[in-house]
Amino acid sequence: MKVVCLSDTHNLHRTITAHMEGDLFIHAGDFSFFFDDMPAIRDFNVWLGELRFRHKVVVPGNHERIMYEKPELRRIITNAKLLINEAVTIEGMKLWGSPVTCDDKAFGCATQEERRALYASIPLDTDIVVTHGPAYGVLDEEFRAKGVHRGCRNFWLRFSA
Numbered sequence: 001m002k003v004v005c006l007s008d009t010h011n012l013h014r015t016i017t018a019h020m021e022g023d024l025f026i027h028a029g030d031f032s033f034f035f036d037d038m039p040a041i042r043d044f045n046v047w048l049g050e051l052r053f054r055h056k057v058v059v060p061g062n063h064e065r066i067m068y069e070k071p072e073l074r075r076i077i078t079n080a081k082l083l084i085n086e087a088v089t090i091e092g093m094k095l096w097g098s099p100v101t102c103d104d105k106a107f108g109c110a111t112q113e114e115r116r117a118l119y120a121s122i123p124l125d126t127d128i129v130v131t132h133g134p135a136y137g138v139l140d141e142e143f144r145a146k147g148v149h150r151g152c153r154n155f156w157l158r159f160s161a
Contacts, residue, residue, distance in 0.1 A: 001091065004053070007132065010063065011040050013047050021052035024090060027080070029061025029099055029132030036066050041076055048079035055090045056080035059097040061132040062104045083130065085118060093127045101133030102152035112154060119158040135159065 002022030008030040009016065025048075032040040041064070048056055058080040060067050067074050067084070074082055081088050083097025084107060100109045100118060109115045122129060133152055134140040140151030 001093070003128075005130075007061065011037070011044075013044055023054050024093075025051055025053040025056045025080075026095075026128075026130055027056075027058045028097075028130050029059050030063040031058070031061070032063050034063070038066075038073075038076075041066075041073075045077050045079050048077070057083060057088065057090070057095060057097060057130065059083050059130050059132055060099040060107070062099070062101055064099065065104070065107075068099075068107045085121075087123060087126065094123065094125060095128045095130060096122050096126045097130040099132045100152075102154075103150065104133075115152055116154040116157075119152075119155050122158065129159075131155065 001024060003024045003026065004019055004022050005026040005028060006016065007028035010030055010033040013031060031044045048058070056079060058077055083095070085098045085100070087094060087096040098118065099107045100115060102115060109118050133155070135156035136149055136151035136153040137156060138151060140149045142148040142150055
């Protein structure tokens with residue numbers, strides 16, 4: 001299965017051309033730049049419909065906080081399966097997705113305890129976990145401050161054993 005994964009395109013999704021076809025497309029959040037930019041979110045959905053993938057999965061990011069504040073807006077994403085702390089099975093492969101980050105109160109996990117419970121709920125037989133926020137120590141180093149990690153320790157602990 002050919003899988004292509006992107007994140008943090010911040011309204012630049014239409015500029016991406018390389019390797020944009022396959023079996024499964026995953027976008028791991030921050031497809032818009034301002035969290036209330038409805039035209040950008042609608043355009044992102046149209047773009048998803050234009051992609052040549054059999055399956056498409058999207059996880060919102062902190063820039064899509066509007067989907068937390070107004071859950072009815074989640075219906076805008078019609079050309080992909082939108083995952084918010086839930087799972088989907090695609091061609092026998094189990095995916096679980098979450099927009100939660102450890103420094104943002106959106107999407108219902110503001111405390112360490114809430115994040116620990118969320119990550120503990122991920123089924124053990126999950127094949128792909130898609131999150132907007134990284135695990136601690138996994139590609140999470142702050143680009144402006146070397147050595148400063150922004151990832152979630154609870155997420156890392158869930159999968160480190």
